[in-house]
Amino acid sequence: MRVKNIQIIVGALTLLIVLILVTNGLPDSKANSIIKNVLRKYDQSKNIKSDYKQVFYWKLTDNIAEQQGVIWLQGKEKFRIETENQTIVSDGKTLWTYSRATGQVIVDNVQNSEDINLPKDILLNFSDEYRASYISDELIDKDKCHLIELRPSSGDQFIKLIKIWIHIKDMIVIKIEQTDLNDNTNTYWLSNIEFNLPLKDSFFKYVVPDSVEVIDMR
Numbered sequence: 451m452r453v454k455n456i457q458i459i460v461g462a463l464t465l466l467i468v469l470i471l472v473t474n475g476l477p478d479s480k481a482n483s484i485i486k487n488v489l490r491k492y493d494q495s496k497n498i499k500s501d502y503k504q505v506f507y508w509k510l511t512d513n514i515a516e517q518q519g520v521i522w523l524q525g526k527e528k529f530r531i532e533t534e535n536q537t538i539v540s541d542g543k544t545l546w547t548y549s550r551a552t553g554q555v556i557v558d559n560v561q562n563s564e565d566i567n568l569p570k571d572i573l574l575n576f577s578d579e580y581r582a583s584y585i586s587d588e589l590i591d592k593d594k595c596h597l598i599e600l601r602p603s604s605g606d607q608f609i610k611l612i613k614i615w616i617h618i619k620d621m622i623v624i625k626i627e628q629t630d631l632n633d634n635t636n637t638y639w640l641s642n643i644e645f646n647l648p649l650k651d652s653f654f655k656y657v658v659p660d661s662v663e664v665i666d667m668r
Contacts, residue, residue, distance in 0.1 A: 498643065554662065557664060
């Protein structure tokens with residue numbers, strides 16, 4: 451389960467993919483302009499907090515799994531995710547994954563764990579492999595949004611389509627939808643987004659309670 455929850459970071463922060471795409475000369479000038487405005491908004495912020503809802507749909511079995519939580523991001527490697535069942539914290543060096551169901555916290559090195567997809571890794575992976583296009587303006591819960599699509603440059607990518615809805619007035623990403631080659635969809639709704647919160651460095655460290663079992667993987 452730890453891998454799936456770490457992948458929340460990938461999905462909920464897919465908006466960061468567009469930041470690196472700006473430097474690669476997008477063929478769609480309108481998409482490029484919109485993305486630059488998003489870049490400016492997020493680049494000026496020291497940290498970001500967002501509520502999120504994740505819905506994963508398995509096409510083959512016609513099953514749906516949902517999860518809700520809160521994510522904080524500071525820089526490219528510091529983050530904190532709170533869900534009903536887990537707390538996941540990274541200070542950029544150490545990763546803590548606490549499970550309320552088991553009463554255990556797994557401690558690992560961020561850089562040495564192959565399971566972790568950090569935001570910076572996603573930027574590098576997507577930078578030359580996807581191209582963006584402006585599709586239309588749409589309403590999401592009465593909010594007018596730009597719809598941008600990211601499609602792979604070749605047929606080698608497992609994620610065949612990423613849709614990003616950007617709030618026109620605030621220039622923030624409020625919905626993300628990823629579709630893979632099996633037509634499964636992973637959708638994220640972001641809400642109550644806040645910037646530049648007064649967070650201390652200790653917020654991105656997990657203090658292990660005495661009653662919790664520690665499994666140290668370092």
